[in-house]
Amino acid sequence: xxxxxxxxxxxxxxxxxxxxxxxxxEILSQAGLRFEVxxxxxxxxxxKASFPAPYAYAMETAKQKALEVAARMYQKDLRAPDVVIxxxxxxxxxxxxxxxxxxKQDAYRMLSMLNGKEHSVFTGVAIIHCCSKGGQLDxxxxxxxxxxxxxxxxxxxxxxxxxxxxxxxxxxxxxxGIQALGGMLVEYVxxxxxxxxxxxxxxxxxxxxxxxxxxxxHDVRRVKHDSIPAVDTFEDLxxxxxxxxxxxGGIEGGPGGQAAAGTRGAEANGAVESPPPFPADLxxxxxxxxxxxxxxxxxxxxxxxVLKDEAPLKAAEVAxxxxxxxxxxxxxxxxxxxxxxxxxxxxxxxxxxxxxxHLASDGEYSLHGLVTRHDDHAWELFTRLxxxxxxxxxxxxxxxxxxxxxxQQTTLQFMRAMHGxxxxxxxxxxxxxxxSRFTSACDLGGCTGALAHxxxxxxxxxxVTVFDLPDVLEHVACFQPGGRPSERISFVPGDFFKxxxxxxxxxxxxxxxxxxxxxxxxxxxGRLSGRxxxxxxxxxxxxxxxxxxxxxxxxxAAALSLLVRPRGRGRSGAEYRDLLEQHGFRDxxxxxxxxxxLHLLLGTRASPP
Ligand SMILES: Cc1cn([C@@H]2O[C@H](COP(=O)(O)OP(=O)(O)OP(=O)(O)O)[C@@H](O)[C@H]2O)c(=O)[nH]c1=O
Numbered sequence: 001x002x003x004x005x006x007x008x009x010x011x012x013x014x015x016x017x018x019x020x021x022x023x024x025x026e027i028l029s030q031a032g033l034r035f036e037v038x039x040x041x042x043x044x045x046x047x048k049a050s051f052p053a054p055y056a057y058a059m060e061t062a063k064q065k066a067l068e069v070a071a072r073m074y075q076k077d078l079r080a081p082d083v084v085i086x087x088x089x090x091x092x093x094x095x096x097x098x099x100x101x102x103x104k105q106d107a108y109r110m111l112s113m114l115n116g117k118e119h120s121v122f123t124g125v126a127i128i129h130c131c132s133k134g135g136q137l138d139x140x141x142x143x144x145x146x147x148x149x150x151x152x153x154x155x156x157x158x159x160x161x162x163x164x165x166x167x168x169x170x171x172x173x174x175x176x177g178i179q180a181l182g183g184m185l186v187e188y189v190x191x192x193x194x195x196x197x198x199x200x201x202x203x204x205x206x207x208x209x210x211x212x213x214x215x216x217x218h219d220v221r222r223v224k225h226d227s228i229p230a231v232d233t234f235e236d237l238x239x240x241x242x243x244x245x246x247x248x249g250g251i252e253g254g255p256g257g258q259a260a261a262g263t264r265g266a267e268a269n270g271a272v273e274s275p276p277p278f279p280a281d282l283x284x285x286x287x288x289x290x291x292x293x294x295x296x297x298x299x300x301x302x303x304x305x306v307l308k309d310e311a312p313l314k315a316a317e318v319a320x321x322x323x324x325x326x327x328x329x330x331x332x333x334x335x336x337x338x339x340x341x342x343x344x345x346x347x348x349x350x351x352x353x354x355x356x357x358h359l360a361s362d363g364e365y366s367l368h369g370l371v372t373r374h375d376d377h378a379w380e381l382f383t384r385l386x387x388x389x390x391x392x393x394x395x396x397x398x399x400x401x402x403x404x405x406x407x408q409q410t411t412l413q414f415m416r417a418m419h420g421x422x423x424x425x426x427x428x429x430x431x432x433x434x435x436s437r438f439t440s441a442c443d444l445g446g447c448t449g450a451l452a453h454x455x456x457x458x459x460x461x462x463x464v465t466v467f468d469l470p471d472v473l474e475h476v477a478c479f480q481p482g483g484r485p486s487e488r489i490s491f492v493p494g495d496f497f498k499x500x501x502x503x504x505x506x507x508x509x510x511x512x513x514x515x516x517x518x519x520x521x522x523x524x525x526g527r528l529s530g531r532x533x534x535x536x537x538x539x540x541x542x543x544x545x546x547x548x549x550x551x552x553x554x555x556x557a558a559a560l561s562l563l564v565r566p567r568g569r570g571r572s573g574a575e576y577r578d579l580l581e582q583h584g585f586r587d588x589x590x591x592x593x594x595x596x597x598l599h600l601l602l603g604t605r606a607s608p609p
């Protein structure tokens with residue numbers, strides 16, 4: 001069966017289901033998973049009020065159930081299973097969390113609350129990978145939750161009691177079982193049916209895909225947090241069976257036929273037309289700016305710096321370090337956990353590897369400066385996207401040109417942003433072509449010298465001059481590795497439109513040309529071409545505006561940025577090639593770097609006719 005490659009990843013592992021729920025056992029075994037069942041002894045008594053949302057409570061309970069089993073099994077024979085799966089299903093209505101009723105009266109109380117209304121069913125799931133490290137149990141926790149909306153018909157007292165007397169409600173969250181007699185109470189279901197029954201199989205498979213086929217081995221652009229499965233087998237299945245995001249499609253093909261019976265039951269109850277597929281991707285897109293803003297805020301408040309130095313820390317401790325409210329900090333930290341930037345453990349919050357490497361303000365590959373620049377500058381610029389669309393490029397701010405050297409602060413911020421970005425791509429730019437025939441290079445607008453360092457490192461015969469505005473070069477010292485530039489790198493102050501260009505065999509224009517309108521690009525290339533000797537070269541690195549709709553998604557940010565910028569313009573790869581050829585460069589070779597984000601061109605100066 002097409003799904004088996006995903007489930008199959010667990011077939012050679014010792015898997016334990018930490019649950020007494022017969023429904024979970026059935027759902028997972030019908031999906032082809034092989035596992036042992038070890039019911040958890042964890043008491044479901046966590047303080048619900050201490051969680052920011054009901055799903056967080058369900059996820060934590062699921063995790064504690066699984067951890068209890070892992071710890072107990074490890075203690076017993078000093079060998080934990082490879083994977084322990086825990087789950088917890090709750091029903092929420094009017095802000096209340098309903099678990100399993102304690103008696104018939106309690107079941108009546110719950111069913112009365114659900115009567116004639118919509119409610120949510122959340123299942124929190126924890127997939128815990130265990131191993132033994134230094135004689136101790138080591139666990140790696142992966143958690144997620146799924147929400148399904150269910151609506152009950154208006155039911156008479158008599159029917160409610162008849163249902164309660166059947167005994168079915170007693171071991172089920174919210175006091176009903178949708179898969180059996182309880183299905184008759186349900187008017188409609190929106191979302192994953194199996195999630196209501198007790199285990200969100202579809203989301204579980206997606207998580208397995210994320211865990212066992214991490215981005216990098218596949219096309220990164222196809223992996224989206226909690227939404228699209230990244231493996232062909234799984235994606236194909238969704239297509240075949242009625243559309244990836246259509247929960248109903250998934251149910252029909254689901255294991256065992258229970259689910260199918262459930263949906264048919266809901267239809268038979270009549271009255272309500274089945275709702276359209278839940279547009280999860282679209283909603284994620286609508287909320288996309290909130291995710292960016294959460295990241296910006298956490299960076300600005302130096303959350304990732306604090307957690308890089310000391311971790312794990314509780315929300316109150318982080319709040320103390322960043323001088324912010326405990327409640328606000330808790331929300332922000334949880335948002336960062338949901339975004340995959342932080343991890344939450346029993347001891348508190350800690351950075352993910354990516355956060356420590358890229359979001360703390362220090363470190364070789366820090367993007368903190370880039371994030372700050374986006375928050376302070378790009379954010380504001382994008383609020384004017386509508387104006388830019390209506391009036392065309394460069395119309396924003398009445399054509400006001402932002403000068404990066406406006407103030408020391410702005411210059412430094414700009415340099416930090418550029419430095420972070422350049423460090424990430426410099427090696428790729430330096431090595432995309434064999435540049436070993438050049439013994440000197442001049443990086444025009446080379447800013448902090450990040451690319452110059454890579455060129456000097458890659459080509460031991462090459463001397464590199466960084467040519468940039470005096471205000472920029474004033475600050476370069478703090479960006480040099482070890483505090484000082486290499487012997488083969490020199491910094492020369494000047495304006496490439498006015499001042500004499502340093503002599504070099506290779507001229508580099510990395511992320512420069514997009515910033516200028518055509519007349520100034522021609523002026524600059526004309527000066528450069530006049531200075532370049534025959535056989536010399538020009539290397540251009542740019543984000544391009546591609547005409548190819550298939551590439552549009554990856555170019556989206558660059559294309560829109562170029563639209564809202566007060567100056568400059570986006571160009572396609574072909575336009576850059578044309579520009580070089582117009583200025584006497586021949587044999588233009590083209591390459592892509594940084595996963596296609598950068599377009600590189602290397603041209604050779606022809607002898608004048
Ligand atoms: C809404 C609904 C719930 N359930 C069952 O309700 C229990 C929830 O309780 P839990 O605490 O998550 O699990 P448990 O049964 O106590 O088992 P365990 O995992 O060991 O704690 C699980 O059984 C679910 O199937 C159904 O069978 N059908 C439904 O429509």
